[in-house]
Amino acid sequence: MLTFIIILIALVCVMLMLTILIQNPKGGGVDSSFGGSAANQMFGAARQADFIEKLTWYLAIALFVLCIVATLIVDSSNSAAEQLLSQ
Numbered sequence: 001m002l003t004f005i006i007i008l009i010a011l012v013c014v015m016l017m018l019t020i021l022i023q024n025p026k027g028g029g030v031d032s033s034f035g036g037s038a039a040n041q042m043f044g045a046a047r048q049a050d051f052i053e054k055l056t057w058y059l060a061i062a063l064f065v066l067c068i069v070a071t072l073i074v075d076s077s078n079s080a081a082e083q084l085l086s087q
Contacts, residue, residue, distance in 0.1 A: 002077070005070045012066060016059040019052055 002070065002073050005066060005073060009063065009066045009070065012059055012063045016056065016063060019056045019059060022052055023049075023056070
């Protein structure tokens with residue numbers, strides 16, 4: 001179970017890095033080299049920037065929750081091991 005959580009944490013970290021790198025550093029939305037003209041015509045630059053910003057927040061929250069879950073799993077397995085050793 002812990003291995004699965006660690007793999008999820010790694011995937012979320014990579015996705016979070018990519019979404020941060022996609023964003024325009026000036027806060028102006030999606031970089032023109034990534035967005036493309038067809039996407040801007042279909043969704044508009046503002047809608048893409050909102051989506052990427054929300055995705056960044058959701059991935060950050062998912063990373064936070066997964067790290068807490070991993071800590072709880074490690075803590076519970078350590079306490080179970082300690083109980084076995086104390087008997």
